[in-house]
Amino acid sequence: MEKDKVVLAFSGGLDTSICVPLLREHYGFDEVVTVAVDVGQPEGEVQRATEMGRMLADRHYTIDVKEVFVSDYIVPSIKANGSYEGYPMGTALARPLIAEEIVRVAEKEGAGAIAHGCTGKGNDQLRFDFIFRAAGYEIVAPMREMNLTREWEIRYAEEHDIPVSVAKDRPYSIDENCWTRSIEGGMLENPAHHPPEDIYAWTVAPEDAPDTVECVEIEFEKGVPVALNGEMLSGLTLIRRLNLIGGRNGVGRNDMIEDRILGLKAREIYEHPAATVLLAAHRDLEHLVLTRHELAFKRIVDERWSELGYMGLVHEPLFHALNAFINTTQERVSGTVDVGLYKGSVRVLGRSSLSGLYSDDLVSFDSCALDQSHAVGFSNYYGLQARLLKSLKKQ
Numbered sequence: 001m002e003k004d005k006v007v008l009a010f011s012g013g014l015d016t017s018i019c020v021p022l023l024r025e026h027y028g029f030d031e032v033v034t035v036a037v038d039v040g041q042p043e044g045e046v047q048r049a050t051e052m053g054r055m056l057a058d059r060h061y062t063i064d065v066k067e068v069f070v071s072d073y074i075v076p077s078i079k080a081n082g083s084y085e086g087y088p089m090g091t092a093l094a095r096p097l098i099a100e101e102i103v104r105v106a107e108k109e110g111a112g113a114i115a116h117g118c119t120g121k122g123n124d125q126l127r128f129d130f131i132f133r134a135a136g137y138e139i140v141a142p143m144r145e146m147n148l149t150r151e152w153e154i155r156y157a158e159e160h161d162i163p164v165s166v167a168k169d170r171p172y173s174i175d176e177n178c179w180t181r182s183i184e185g186g187m188l189e190n191p192a193h194h195p196p197e198d199i200y201a202w203t204v205a206p207e208d209a210p211d212t213v214e215c216v217e218i219e220f221e222k223g224v225p226v227a228l229n230g231e232m233l234s235g236l237t238l239i240r241r242l243n244l245i246g247g248r249n250g251v252g253r254n255d256m257i258e259d260r261i262l263g264l265k266a267r268e269i270y271e272h273p274a275a276t277v278l279l280a281a282h283r284d285l286e287h288l289v290l291t292r293h294e295l296a297f298k299r300i301v302d303e304r305w306s307e308l309g310y311m312g313l314v315h316e317p318l319f320h321a322l323n324a325f326i327n328t329t330q331e332r333v334s335g336t337v338d339v340g341l342y343k344g345s346v347r348v349l350g351r352s353s354l355s356g357l358y359s360d361d362l363v364s365f366d367s368c369a370l371d372q373s374h375a376v377g378f379s380n381y382y383g384l385q386a387r388l389l390k391s392l393k394k395q
Contacts, residue, residue: 003112006140008057009102009128010034012049013173014164015117015143018156020056022142023115031058035105037098038064040178040236056162059109063101066178070235073097074179076323079223079330080305081283087254087268088275089310090180095124096314099131106137113138120144123261127312134315150185172199178239180272191257191267202243202271206250206344213340214249215349216242218281220337223330225278239274246273249341261311277346281337284348289332289355301325 006029010016016034023029034057036049046062053060073093076082082089106114114137118125125141132139142148157164173185183199197205219227228238246252252273258266287295305322313319335353339346361369 004028004030005033005109005111006031006113006115007033007035007102007106007109007111009098009114009116010036010049010053010057010060011117012036012045012052013117014150014153014157015119017052017056017162017164018153018160019115019117019142021160021162022146022156023140026142026146027140029113033057033059033061033105033109033111035061035063035102037101038062038066039069039094039097040066041176045176052163061105063105065097065101066236067234069094069097069177069179070239074239075224075235076326077309078225078278078282079326079333080309080322081279081286081302082306082309083279084306084310085256085258087256087258087270088180088272088279089306090177090270090272090275091175091182092123092127092310092312093179094177095127096131096312099128102128103131103135103137106135111137113140115140115142117141117143120147121260121262121264122266123310123312126261130312130315178236178243179275180270183269183271184267188267188269195255195269199269200253200271202273203247203253204250206253209248209250209343211343213342214245215338215340216245216277217336217338218278219335220282220285221334223282223327223333225282239278242274242277244273246277246341246346247271249273250344251341251346252276253344277339277341280346280348281339282333284351285333285335285337285353286329288335288351288358289353290329291357294329298326298329 006023006027008016008019008023020032020034023032034053036046036053038046050060050062053062077089077093082093084092102114114132116125116128116139118128118141120141120143125144129139154164172183172188175182181202187193188195188199217229218225225235225238226232228241233241252271252275254268254270254272256268258268260266286298290298301322305319305326308316308319308322332355334355335351337351338349340349361367
């Protein structure tokens with residue numbers, strides 16, 4: 001293991017780009033290896049990261065894990081109805097996978113340390129550090145260790161002739177993968193500021209969406225979305241296609257105050273059309289096929305799963321145990337859900353499943369399959385203790 005060699009988690013953006021010279025000048029590393037991990041960023045962004053890495057670092061890797069991200073991270077999140085404080089998680093899901101790929105390169109390179117460009121105020125530092133420390137690596141984080149500001153970084157990049165795409169008058173920090181897109185920073189840090197429409201890339205404004213409802217049929221097999229409008233698709237293709245469909249109908253925007261792991265409140269803006277639609281459909285299908293007690297307990301499990309997922313604690317034993325329970329429930333979550341998309345809203349129009357616990361014969365007002373008179377005895381005991389207490393209070 002070479003202590004003078006460091007592997008840097010690299011996006012090609014401002015933070016990670018200036019990390020390369022900082023790791024040499026400030027930390028004294030002789031060799032810097034950059035790694036860009038493709039989890040569904042725009043093709044141009046991946047290409048830029050590759051070009052920047054080759055230009056700035058001693059050696060660069062670009063690794064495509066989009067399919068793994070969908071199968072091993074997004075699919076479990078769908079099964080768990082993964083959402084944190086009301087929005088579908090995306091960035092949090094990708095970080096552990098990216099970190100694991102960085103570790104593999106560090107092992108291959110025989111590096112003594114791993115670096116990242118996370119600040120000391122956000123969540124990603126913890127998600128990365130958890131994986132890197134578990135693998136036994138020294139961690140170098142120039143942004144937080146040097147207490148750098150974004151303005152300082154821009155000046156430093158200019159002084160070192162590093163081309164960056166962030167303008168001083170529009171200093172947004174954007175993170176994107178195939179599941180979600182987040183926008184933060186700059187004027188958006190003021191929670192009272194109304195975000196300009198040009199920050200959005202995946203969704204049209206709801207008021208500009210079509211004036212007619214667009215209907216979509218989604219088929220699930222064991223909790224996994226497998227078909228869209230009757231066409232069997234790979235997970236990645238289905239998500240990308242549904243991002244386009246949902247986006248043109250203004251579906252999948254969140255502008256919220258989020259509680260970060262450190263306790264800081266932050267203004268976060270997200271776009272996630274496919275995630276919004278799929279989670280709504282999946283939850284609805286679960287209500288058709290799972291029992292009342294399964295649903296009640298699974299809501300607790302889903303919330304705990306989402307919290308651990310948000311924190312990036314994917315190696316926490318409880319996380320594995322929760323996944324085991326969730327996977328058991330999903331054995332029966334197969335069927336189709338029809339949804340209507342209209343000006344930012346998602347409405348379930350119908351659902352069907354061979355495993356459905358719904359019986360139209362039993363529930364119909366026009367059926368005698370159940371003898372209604374049998375309910376009289378049940379009604380006599382219903383709420384008995386509360387009735388007794390109420391009578392005592394009257395005495």
